Structure formats: C-alpha cells, structure tokens
Amino acid sequence: MKIAIAGKGGSGKTTLTATLARLFARRGRQVLAVDADSNPNLAASLGLSAAATPSPVPRDLLVDRTTDDGKRITVLSMPAAEVAARYGAIAPDGVRLLVMGKVAHAGAG
Ligand SMILES: Nc1ncnc2c1ncn2[C@@H]1O[C@H](COP(=O)(O)OP(=O)(O)OP(=O)(O)O)[C@@H](O)[C@H]1O
Ligand SMILES: [Mg+2]
Numbered sequence: 001m002k003i004a005i006a007g008k009g010g011s012g013k014t015t016l017t018a019t020l021a022r023l024f025a026r027r028g029r030q031v032l033a034v035d036a037d038s039n040p041n042l043a044a045s046l047g048l049s050a051a052a053t054p055s056p057v058p059r060d061l062l063v064d065r066t067t068d069d070g071k072r073i074t075v076l077s078m079p080a081a082e083v084a085a086r087y088g089a090i091a092p093d094g095v096r097l098l099v100m101g102k103v104a105h106a107g108a109g
Contacts, residue, residue, distance in 0.1 A: 005020075014037070014041060014042055018045035021046065022046065022047075022091075022092065022093040022095055031094070031095045032084055032096050033096070033097045034098045035101070038101055038103050040056070040099050043097055043099065046092060047091060048092075048097065053099070054087060054088060054098070055087070056100055056101070057099065057100040059104070061076055061078065062074050062075070062077070063075060083098070084096060084098055
C-alpha cells in the first residue's frame with residue numbers, strides 16, 4: 001500500500017505522516033517513510049535525533065537513458081530496495097526513513 005500525504009502549509013502533514021508510519025510499524029507492517037519535502041523535518045517528527053537523521057538521497061542516482069525507440073527516460077541506477085537499504089535510517093518502531101527532495105543549493109532553473 002502506498003499513501004501520499006500532501007496539502008496546505010502547516011496543516012499537520014508531517015505530524016500525521018509520522019504518526020501513521022509508527023502506528024503501521026507497531027502493527028507489524030514494513031514501513032518506508034519518504035520525506036520528499038524541500039524543507040524536510042519528518043525525521044524529527046518520527047523521533048530521530050539530528051545525528052541519526054539520514055543525508056538526502058543523492059540526485060545522481062537518477063540517470064537519463066534513451067530507449068530503443070528513441071524516447072528519453074529517467075531511471076534509478078540501482079533497484080529501489082537497494083536505495084532504501086543504503087540511504088535509509090531506522091527510526092523508532094522500526095520505520096525506515098528516506099529523505100529526498102531537499103534543495104541542495106540555490107541556482108537557476
Ligand atoms: N492535530 C493537531 N492538533 C493541533 N496541532 C497540531 C496537530 N497536528 C499538527 N499540529 C501542529 O501544527 C504545526 C504544523 O504541523 P506540521 O509540521 O505537521 O504541518 P505540515 O503540514 O507538515 O507543515 P509544513 O507545510 O510546514 O510542512 C506543528 O506545530 C504541529 O505540532
Ligand atoms: Mg511538513
């Protein structure tokens with residue numbers, strides 16, 4: 001099951017996400033929580049310390065390819081499960097957290 005939580009600023013998205021993630025994990029579900037906010041703070045809401053918060057997934061995991069019929073596509077350079085294992089951190093109740101989407105620096109475009 002995949003659940004995406006989006007909505008108005010300050011409406012409680014991160015709080016609800018962390019609560020759902022931990023409750024599902026407590027009930028025995030395998031939970032992968034993805035913080036795709038450009039200003040991420042799901043780690044703190046899950047109960048991770050700043051030191052235990054994972055670094056964002058590097059953007060160069062995405063590579064451009066051209067298919068046999070000439071279409072340009074963007075794909076992960078490794079299986080998604082490997083991305084989760086390599087870049088995720090384990091939060092309370094066994095939730096695995098991935099941080100992605102953080103803005104690395106200001107720039108054009
Ligand atoms: N059900 C609730 N009742 C009262 N306060 C709440 C509730 N849920 C969240 N809050 C508080 O509201 C504030 C905003 O919550 P939260 O950070 O989860 O929102 P958000 O939608 O993720 O915000 P942002 O758009 O900045 O990412 C926090 O101070 C949080 O503690
Ligand atoms: Mg938030």
